[in-house]
Amino acid sequence: xxxxxxxxxxVYHRVLYGDPGSPLTLVGFVTTPDPEEAFTRTNxxxxxxxxxxxxxxxxxxxxxxxxxxxxxxxxxxGAVAYRGVGTSRADLPVRAVNVSVVLLSPxxxxxxxxxxxxxxxxxxxxxxxLLAQPNVAQRLSRELTGQRRCSGTPxxxxxxxxxxxxxxxxxxxxxxxxxxxxxxxxxxNSQVEAVHAGxxxxxxxxxxxxxALAQAVVDARGLRLLPDQGTGAPCLEAWDxxxxxxxxxxxxRLHGHPGVPDGVVTxxxxxxxxxxxxxxxxxxxxxxxxxxxxxxxxLRTLLQLLKAEARCP
Numbered sequence: 001x002x003x004x005x006x007x008x009x010x011v012y013h014r015v016l017y018g019d020p021g022s023p024l025t026l027v028g029f030v031t032t033p034d035p036e037e038a039f040t041r042t043n044x045x046x047x048x049x050x051x052x053x054x055x056x057x058x059x060x061x062x063x064x065x066x067x068x069x070x071x072x073x074x075x076x077x078g079a080v081a082y083r084g085v086g087t088s089r090a091d092l093p094v095r096a097v098n099v100s101v102v103l104l105s106p107x108x109x110x111x112x113x114x115x116x117x118x119x120x121x122x123x124x125x126x127x128x129x130l131l132a133q134p135n136v137a138q139r140l141s142r143e144l145t146g147q148r149r150c151s152g153t154p155x156x157x158x159x160x161x162x163x164x165x166x167x168x169x170x171x172x173x174x175x176x177x178x179x180x181x182x183x184x185x186x187x188x189n190s191q192v193e194a195v196h197a198g199x200x201x202x203x204x205x206x207x208x209x210x211x212a213l214a215q216a217v218v219d220a221r222g223l224r225l226l227p228d229q230g231t232g233a234p235c236l237e238a239w240d241x242x243x244x245x246x247x248x249x250x251x252x253r254l255h256g257h258p259g260v261p262d263g264v265v266t267x268x269x270x271x272x273x274x275x276x277x278x279x280x281x282x283x284x285x286x287x288x289x290x291x292x293x294x295x296x297x298x299l300r301t302l303l304q305l306l307k308a309e310a311r312c313p
Contacts, residue, residue, distance in 0.1 A: 006114040006144060007033035008099075011042050012072040013064065020070050020081075026130070027064045029116060031056040031143055035073035035080045036087060042067040058139045060130055074117045093120040095161070095209055097127065101141050102155040112144040124160040131156040164201040165213040166309045172197075172221045193218045193246075216301045219248045225306045226272035226279055233277065234260075237288035240295045242266065250278055252291060273302060 008029040016022035030038040042051045044066035051066065052059040067073075069084045078094050080087040096117050103110045118127065131137060134153045141147075141154040198214030219241070239252030247269040255262040272279040277286055290296035 006031060007076060008058070008114050008116045009033065009035055009038035010074040010116060010118045011038055011067065012074070012119065013061075013067065014070045017065065018069045022070070024072055024119070025061075026118070026122065027061040028052070028057055028059040029140075030058075031114075033076050035075040035077075038073040038075070039067050039071075039082055039087060056143060058136060058143055060133075060136055062135075072119075074119060076117055079119065094118070095120055097124060097161075098159040098164070099131065099140075100157045100159065101137070101144055102157070103141050103145070104152060104155070110145070112141065114144055124158045124163070128156060128158040131158065161201050161210045161213050162304065162308050163312065165217050165305055166312050168197055168200045169217045169220055169305060169309055172217065212297070212301045213305060216298065216305045219243075219298075220302055220305055220309075222247070222269065222271060223302065223306060224272050225303070225310065226274040226277055228274065233284045233286045235286040235288050236265075236267075236278075238291040239287060239289075240291040241298055250285065252288075254285075256286075273299070273306070275299070275303060 008031055010026060011028045011030060012024040013027045014022040015025055028042065030041050032038055032041070041054045041057050044050055050064070051057060052064065067082065069082055072079050072081050072090055072092065073087070074094055079090040079092040081090040094117060096115050099114050099116055101112045122130070131140060137154045137156050140156065194211070194215040194217070197217045198210055201210050201214055201217070234257035235255055236250060236252035237255065239250050242249050242251050249267050249269055251264065251266040253263065254260060254265045267278070267285065268280045268282065270278050270280055277284055279285070290299070
């Protein structure tokens with residue numbers, strides 16, 4: 001989390017100027033939380049040498065045109081498009097990522113951080129590759145630090161919501177620390193815990209992505225990825241996730257269990273998951289069709305988080 005973040009608005013230009021249906025391409029960032037100001041600083045105006053020479057801008061395109069009709073600017077309150085006589089809200093998905101810029105010198109390493117607002121694409125990896133280009137990284141470092149000279153190429157790291165969620169999940173796994181904090185919340189309420197977890201995830205706090213990841217963080221405390229299972233396990237159809245006493249369980253229509261009649265059941269706490277099966281302390285269940293789209297989406301989010309946890313150093 002950044003107590004006093006430096007906000008950077010992303011600037012997207014239409015590939016075909018003025019065509020609202022033309023694809024958008026990311027051409028730069030402006031050190032302001034105000035999309036209107038981002039438009040002003042990326043419009044050539046009276047400048048003969050173009051907006052990349054304006055203060056507070058980080059161009060990602062070596063020779064961008066002037067911002068104009070149809071172009072999009074992304075800030076903390078969402079995306080806006082320039083309409084020719086001002087801007088208006090653009091119905092486009094927006095997310096935030098935190099960025100660290102590390103400048104190495106013979107005597108010390110200086111780290112500067114900022115929060116960038118972008119559209120749902122590019123991915124964190126693609127954005128990091130874009131910002132790590134030497135000319136972009138050097139300009140980014142200069143604009144963030146105020147230092148006009150930058151020797152060498154700074155190291156740029158992008159920390160999206162998923163990476164932050166992994167850090168929070170790792171803090172919840174031990175018996176102390178964040179786990180102890182959440183354990184003190186009233187009635188072990190999963191939704192309340194998810195709100196607290198969401199505050200620790202430095203993505204877009206108001207965004208669906210972060211809310212889903214926060215709930216997944218809370219639910220994944222006792223979960224691990226389940227290796228692929230063979231066939232023959234009893235099957236849960238029309239299944240949904242439920243929370244009982246702060247623990248994640250499954251409910252659904254069971255069939256194929258040799259010792260239990262077919263019918264609706266609620267499992268004991270889930271310990272391992274994959275896309276097609278779940279394991280509790282005593283039984284593996286094959287997962288049929290989810291009962292709701294929300295539960296199917298939550299399963300995908302849980303697996304995304306657990307897989308990222310396994311990958312992250």
